Amino acid sequence: EAGVTQSPTHLIKTRGQQATLRCSPISGHTSVYWYQQALGLGLQFLLWYDEGEERNRGNFPPRFSGRQFPNYSSELNVNALELEDSALYLCASKMGGGETQYFGPGTRLLVL
Amino acid sequence: GDSVTQMEGPVTLSEEAFLTINCTYTATGYPSLFWYVQYPGEGLQLLLKATKADDKGSNKGFEATYRKETTSFHLEKGSVQVSDSAVYFCALSESGNTPLVFGKGTRLSVIA
Numbered sequence: 035e036a037g038v039t040q041s042p043t044h045l046i047k048t049r050g051q052q053a054t055l056r057c058s059p060i061s062g063h064t065s066v067y068w069y070q071q072a073l074g075l076g077l078q079f080l081l082w083y084d085e086g087e088e089r090n091r092g093n094f095p096p097r098f099s100g101r102q103f104p105n106y107s108s109e110l111n112v113n114a115l116e117l118e119d120s121a122l123y124l125c126a127s128k129m130g131g132g133e134t135q136y137f138g139p140g141t142r143l144l145v146l
Numbered sequence: 147g148d149s150v151t152q153m154e155g156p157v158t159l160s161e162e163a164f165l166t167i168n169c170t171y172t173a174t175g176y177p178s179l180f181w182y183v184q185y186p187g188e189g190l191q192l193l194l195k196a197t198k199a200d201d202k203g204s205n206k207g208f209e210a211t212y213r214k215e216t217t218s219f220h221l222e223k224g225s226v227q228v229s230d231s232a233v234y235f236c237a238l239s240e241s242g243n244t245p246l247v248f249g250k251g252t253r254l255s256v257i258a
Contacts, residue, residue, distance in 0.1 A: 079245035133178050133242045137190040
C-alpha cells in the first residue's frame, strides 16, 4: 500500500513569492493535516481538511491557506513568503473516524 | 490547552545500552498517546501508540505504557542499535477530530 506522498521534495522561493505544496493521502483516507516543522520551533499544526472542507486551523496568518480536492489530495498555499516560512512542511492523512495520522516525507521550503 | 513535555536531549548512548525518553502530558480529557520517529532527512513514522490508560504500545523493541496517574508515556528500549539514531517525538490527540500536539523532540545518537 502506498504511503502519503508529497511534492515537491524541495522548493526554493524568494521573499514575497507564493509557494504551493501538494499532498496525496493514503488510499481510503479522507482527512489531511498539514504541519510546519521550523528549526527550533518543533512541529506546529497548520490546517486540517476532511471530506473537502477545512475543519480547523492552527495559529497561523491567513496567508497560509489550502484546499482539499474531491480525490482527497490537498494543496497548501503560502502567499507573500517571509524568511521565517523556511521550514519542513509535513502532510499527514487519516481514515475518517480513525485516530492515527500517517505522515509523508515532507516538502522542505527555503525562502531567500 | 493540551501540551506535551519531553526531555530534549540530545541523548548519546553506546550500542546495546538501555534507553528511556521521558514524556509527560497535560490534557483536559483522555487522549490517545503516540511516539513518532524521524530519521535524518525524512518525515515522521509512527513508532507506537496507546489509546487508554494502562495500555502498552510496542514496536521494533520499543515500548511505552500509558500511565494516567502520572500523565506519562515514557519510551523505553532494552538494547539500542546504531540504526535507532533519530529524533523521537511524543504526541497526543484528544480525539480523532483534533490535530496532534507534539513535544519538542529528543535527538538520540547511538555510537558503536
